[in-house]
Amino acid sequence: MFESLSNRLEGIFKKLRGRGKLDDKNIKDAMREVRIALLEADVSFKVVKDFIERVRERAVGQEVMKSLTPGHQVIKIVRDELIAIMGDTLSEIILTNTPPTVIMMLGLHGSGKTTTTGKLANKFKKDGRKVLLVPADVHRPAAIEQLNVIGKELDIEVFDGKGNKNPIEICDRSVKYAIEKKYDLVILDTAGRLHVEKDLMDELRFIKEKITPQEVLLIADAMTGQDAVKIAAAFNESIGIDGIILTKMEGDARGGAALSIRAVTGKPIKFAGVGEKLNDLELFYPDRMASRILGMGDILSLVEKAETAFSEEEAKRLENKIRKETFTLEDFRDQLQQVKKMGPINKIIEMIPGVKGLKGLKNIEINEKAPIKIEAIINSMTPKERTNHIIINGSRRRRIARGSGTTVQDVNRLLKQFVQMKKMMKKFSKGGDIYCPL
Amino acid sequence: MIFKKKWNEKNPFRRLKEGLAKTRANFIGGIDKVIGGRRKIDEELLEELEETFILADLGIHTVSDILDGLREGAKREKIREEADVKNYLKKSMLEILNQADSELDTSTSSPFVILVIGVNGSGKTTTIGKLAVKFVNDNKKVILAAGDTFRAAAIEQLEIWGERAGVDVIKSKSGADPSAVIFDAIQAVKARNADILIADTAGRLHTKTNLMEELKKIKRVMDKGLPGAPHEVMLVLDATTGQNGTSQAALFNESLSLTGLVLTKLDGTAKGGVIINIVKELGIPVRYIGIGEGIDDLREFNAAQFVDALFEE
Structure with a gap:
């Protein structure tokens, strides 16, 4: 969604970011680029004209000149003005008191x-x-x-x-x-x-x-x-x-x-x-x-999707398990199922900030089937194996692979990932606060 | 058949102009407003021209190219007056469109197979219906393949058009593999000695890799059923579409090697200027334009007539 416009503006402001100060010429260049990008994006000619005028006025004003990072300031202005046009609030359909x-x-x-x-x-x-x-x-x-x-x-x-x-x-x-x-x-x-x-x-x-x-x-x-x-x-x-x-x-x-x-x-x-x-x-x-x-990025949409997929109760239970280090393959499977509720993986990835700038990602096909494979493997284990993965030896691995229609390599890979995940969780739960960039 | 009479009307040029009347009125209305009464070419005039063309969806880059040419021409003092400006612009657009001006020749193969593709809601099925009528009126035996097995009631929609045109429709169940339906249709075309097969497909956005793969498979299956088929891969574009039309054409072309374009819904206020950009970038000819909802509202595209009609008062 709006991908090309994002890329374009990111390209423009990457140039701006490197500079200490904004002068009239910088702003003029940036505005020209913004104008082209918006016109390429099919924004109405008239709307673009008004938009550029408003952004320019604000950009040449004091707030930018005084600011230590003028590039960021311009981004903020452009963003604010975009929001101003598209409406400040969410608008839902309200049902009437007397149906229908x-x-x-x-x-x-x-x-x-x-x-x-x-x-x-x-x-x-x-x-x-x-x-x-x-x-x-x-x-x-x-x-x-x-x-x-x-x-x-x-x-x-x-x-x-x-x-x-x-x-x-x-x-x-x-x-x-x-x-x-x-x-x-x-x-x-x-x-x-x-x-x-x-x-x-x-x-x-x-x-x-x-x-x-x-x-x-x-x-x-x-x-x-x-x-x-x-x-x-x-x-x-x-x-x-x-x-x-x-x-x-x-x-x-x-x-x-x-x-x-x-x-x-x-x-x-x-x-x-x-x-x-x-x-x-x-x-x-x-x-x-x-x-x-x-x-x-669209981090808020992502958070909301996660909220509907994970109920609070489930999250608490999971947190407890992580703290007590009793996180099992079964929990891992449950987690996968919840992630699936959030929708196709490529849509979720699109919402992560910065991902859009990664050109290489465009050509990578997200393997939607990978979680299905993992689920199949876990489903082919006995309850005992799921709660205690250490007992899964060579012959058990062969049986699980046959049962899930996968290969022993697939089973090995999953177990390796699981062990790494447990290690990471241990670090997080012991370290207390997890660093969150938001 | 009423529509038969209409289609064979002696003066298709007049009909084209009628159909384009609204487009022309808007386009020329804009240009004349800009050029009318002027003598000199100055930056103000160029800016106003830029606005007129951008509003026609020509796209900022195409417009810049055209206006740069105009600027240079003015410097060489060849372009001085409004009439020269008009002629110059007309010539620039014709040059672009003419590089790919060619009508669809269905006599190059018998049977001739046309694969129709496009994004959702561009007007594929309606265009196929109108095309079928046109070919029937040219005394061709036509068969339609209901390759849109995805969208609800798409098969029924094509069947109604089949009835209107009086041609057979080869179909399967909703949700069936479109390649299989189209393979069956190719067998039917051979068995029934038909002249032309037109295959409908489900609308899809050009960015969906898996759905583009599905189209590639359809194309392979066609070639398997009838070596050399499809003979025409036709992209249907909505004239209301803005600059995304370029991306549509480019991505469909990348996967399927387009051979022709159809521009639909030109009877509204949209000017379809993106087509100039597309022809310029990809060199794919525009075969037809859709200028109404009637069964005979499909016209052969002719670059000269198109630009003339646009610039005529």
Whole structure:
């Protein structure tokens, strides 16, 4: 996400970092580079202009000249201004007191409305809400079928329009049905349309007037170019939107559209689509995203992921084990399973600060199967072996390898790693405080 | 068939211009505003031109190159007036586009196999539907392969287009191996003596290595079923896409050696300027443009017409 922009800015400020003082020329060079980077990133021309002006004004001011590390100061200014554009706070979808809350999804063709509808429904279902999906895209071939398949996969009801070709009627009936059947949430999946098609834009307005949804969400492709400003403005002006979901964020798009859309509509970006699976939807954290743009990593997202994966109780139990040095292979396996809950390893690694600057990492394929292998090996051990790894001799190793479909070398490697890990833990628990860079 | 009549209309140039009317109005509107009534070329004019082109998604580097050329030309005193500026810009863009201007010739092989790829939501399936209609109207026997076995209801979507075009669709179950479906389709094309096979694939981001491997496998399987296939590897690009279009084209090209591009959704306000950058960098020809949702809203791309239409009042 935003990878190239991060790299670019890191490149610029690496030059700045080496200098003691910032003069007008330094700032001018840096601003030119920032401008190019932002334009390359598809940030709207106008937004870039305003942005550069604000950063320049602050950069030539006293605060930088007095500062001992002007380079860092400039980074901070750029970051602060990025956050200022993208919104200072996290914006969630608040459900109404009197259900159902109605969410209306709209956007251009192929922006990812139907997939995102499924992801959003999945998120609320996990929160224990009763969700109704409404296929209001009567234009694109098989769009209704697509939503039905998604509903089936998620075990979420999809409203049956019974062949009705009028999206306004479909939406109206679905909401009545949702009230009657006591649904918490209704998500209306409308057809993709161009913002210049008057009839189709009117259709959306009629739906909005008839239903008065609580949330009208614009679904926008993170790869959108300069047109993002026009698209967002048109949807916001003729229909009125409450928020934005940015899709296809897992690619290498620099995602300047995020800045542009936010700047032009003033509406918050609520979620980010980060993959093809139905749980690949994340809350959009403007401050974290700004850090990410600047290549400072996304350490907060990482911490949050870790928090949901490890319950506090489990963590305590583990800590105890480490202190008492009774950490076994079984605990090791449990830990692996918890790490897996955090998501694919490459996504986790992306969030670590500094990793983005490592060019070599780009070409390294993360072996997602390694933990599976380790699990298989541990599973093939007897309970006795798991609690006391010292008894695992040559013949036991051969048996474990056969049982887990691996080789004796694999088993040896795992045991070696485990022993090293135990040693490290011993050091940590005896040394008291573990150094934490944060 | 109504669309058949429309497609064969004698004056495709007029239709192209109509389709591009909005694009032109915006683009020219911008340029004329900048050039209109001016005499001298100064830095202010260049800055305004830069803005116009950047807003058209040409990309900062392409724009810089074009404007550097303009600057030098002005110095040599060849470019002095607004008409010269216009001609110069037109020529620069044509030069870039012409290096790869060629139509898709399906007569080079029988059967002719087209592999259609692109990121999610770029308009692959719709483009395939329109292409099928076009080839049917050229009296070709066409078969479609439902290679998008991943996205929900993608197969159904292609089937509806197959019905519209009156062509067979070779398919398997959702979740099936796309290579297997496409291999079957190649066998069907041979057995049924069809002229053209168009293979749909699931949309994928160009950065996903494993999904690019899947496409490479599809390509290998095609060659195994019919040596020399695919004869066309066609990337479908959304005109709304900004500079990421360059990365898309570059990475798909790296893995699959693209032979043609299709630029869709040109009927909105997006100008699709990134295509100039792509053609410049990779030299891959633009085959078609999509300018509407109708079954006949696919036009053969012609660099001269495209640039003319852009610059015409």
